[in-house]
Amino acid sequence: MSIKVLPEEVASAIAAGEVVERPASVVKELVENAIDAGAGRIEIVVEAGGRKLVQVSDDGEGIPAGELELALARYATSKLQSAQDLFEIDTLGFRGEALASIAAVSRLEISSRMPEASTGSRLSVEGGKTGKPKSIGAPQGTVVRVCDLFFNVPARLEFMRTESTERRHISTLVTRYALAYPDIAFSLRQEDRLNFQSSGNGNRLEVAAAVYGVEVAQSLIQLQPMDPDAPIQVTGFISPPSVNRSNRNEMTFYVNGRWVQDGSLSAAVMQAYHTFLMVGRYPLAILFLEMAPETVDVNVHPAKTEVRFRQQNAVFASVQRVVRATLLGQVTPPQVDLGTSWSATPSHPWPDQPPEFAMLRGLESEGGPPPGTGGDDGMPLLRSVGQVGASYLVAEGPDGLYLIDQHAAHERILFEALMAEKSDGELHSQTLLEPEVVELTPAQFALVEDQLDSLQSLGFEIEVFGQRAFKVRAIPGILMKLSPSEALQVLVEDFEEDEEPLAAEMEEKIAARVCKRAAVKAGQVLSLEEQRSLIQQLEQCASPRTCPHGRPTMIHLSVDALERQFGRRG
Ligand code: ADP
Ligand code: MG
Secondary structure: OOOOOOOHHHHHHHHHHHHOOOHHHHHHHHHHHHHHOOOOEEEEEEEHHHOOEEEEEEOOOOOOHHHHHHHOOOOOOOOOOOHHHHHOOOOOOOOOOHHHHHHHOOEEEEEEEOOOOOOEEEEEEEOOEEOOOEEEOOOOEEEEEEEOOOOOOHHHHHHOOOHHHHHHHHHHHHHHHHHHOOOOEEEEEEOOEEEEEOOOOOOHHHHHHHHHOHHHHHHOEEOOOOOOOOOOEEEEEEOOOOOEEOOHHHEEEEEOOEEEOOHHHHHHHHHHOOOOOOOOOEEOEEEEEEOOHHHEEOOOOOOOOOOEEOOHHHHHHHHHHHHHHHHHOOOOOOOOOOHHHOOOOOOOOOOOOOOOOOOOOOOOOOOOOOOOOOOOOOOOOOEEEEEEOOOEEEEEEOOEEEEEEHHHHHHHHHHHHHHHHHHOOOOOEEEEEEEEEEEOOHHHHHHHHHOHHHHHHOOOEEEEOOOOEEEEEEEEHHHOOOOHHHHHHHHHOOOOOOOOOOHHHHHHHHHHHHHHHHOOOOOOOOOHHHHHHHHHHHHOOOOOOEOOOOOEOEEEEOHHHHHHHOOOOO
16 A cells, blocks of 8 residues: 555544543543633533533633634644744643544534624534534633534444543543632533532632542641742642542642643652551642743643653652651651560460450351351461461461461451341341431542442442432441441542442442451451451351452461471472
8 A cells, every 4th residue: 555645534533532532531621721711710511421512611712703713723723823832831722633633523513702792603513524603692701512522433432431430530620620720610510410619719728628528628738838949839738647548549730730640740749758658548639830831841642631841850859858848847657566566475276166256346257157168269277376466367277377467357257248148138237316418529429329229239328419418327237337428438439540340340349348448457456356256257258368359368378388498398
């Protein structure tokens, strides 16, 4: 085949693919345009997770009627004049390809009126084919309506995630921009429900409260002020070590007002938190970096979410230093003293009576299959020896030594008991004396709402109550010690990006989370009885060797391995 220049439609379809990955990308581009247009109010309406409709309205400077067609053309922008400008970008947009790209893969309609114009105008495009502009009456500003996204790109449609996942991405995106621009009043309506709103009164903590909930927002620590002459300015908020998450999703970074994804920035924050947080836990952070535009390249990818810093190390150091200094000014590091919890317990015989395991409630060891009859991956009968570091149980088996992770083991025990109770229809649910209303953040609300059925079958009784709240009537018995809002937090905190298994799997996932929260923690000193009981209950599990999340519950050191280690054998 000979080399040919691609026809315009093919070229724009390829370009569109990079800009418009999913409905949230459409929201991002349109919101950025509205911000660039100096809007004081941005309203976003979404239907069917953005597949059917994404509409963004603003009260910004508008587009002249004569330039509407141009705005939709590829590489047409009012934000750059020369190649030199590319090195000093002070707007969110600059590539002039967003509207063209979106129009290439949807049915798009744009209406706009400039403040001084008496009428506005409207233009429609379908799959890249532009109609004729019409004169209309319209309020000042711009409205872009994007319908039937990807209607002409079946491959993209097929790869689209569920509507709820898309909704979650959209609300994350809108809330991130609202945090960066507290002077703009944002509202997000998804499926006819007001999902998020900010007042535009300039108070960033108030926006944070709408995003993360009042409690978290109140706990946030403002970064210490920096030397105003420093070339890299970092401001914003971090969480105290006690408020943390199991993934990095809540570390949010902005560079010159642009929300960016950058691994080195989260690494800098993590380094600052070193020794303040347990391994695998991550803080919340909302950090705003300001630096001269020519020292950062935002033109890395069409989606404009990646940046390159000219002085990567200086940026890293600035973030690390100010976060560390702020933390040191706030908290004293936790004292972990393993020495005190070491118990030099003498050996004791096999337990012969059903133990009392009061602390780990509700799971008597009678009932289940007799010990040691697990499955193929069952475990042998073990003799409890003692506890190490208040986290691991030491036990002896027919073939050597076993080290058991008490938390993981208890998770497994609770999980199997819960699933058994469920399949027997005997699930223990704790009805509250007074139903309690719990308000969640928009993204969390969407998560719970999607899982109401699974939650019901696990002992939660909750119903939608207002825009973003649930009324909780009952919670699973094993979470009895938690308040209703803590119990709901168990479900929604730290959900992995794009976690969306089938319903049955989802139920197991939720059950696993519930058990994780209810299980005995590492660092908890257990009595001899409790140690023995835990081992005995683990022996009765069908899959005792892994926790419900798939991590090992135990490590085995065989007699053979021990002998080799001690040089008793070659
Ligand atoms: P870019 O933002 O990179 O310039 P876009 O394709 O997103 O490219 O938009 C093209 C042009 O259309 C912009 O440069 C701007 O002049 C105009 N435009 C788009 N959206 C708006 C809006 N909401 N208000 C005013 N002008 C807009
Ligand atoms: Mg743009």
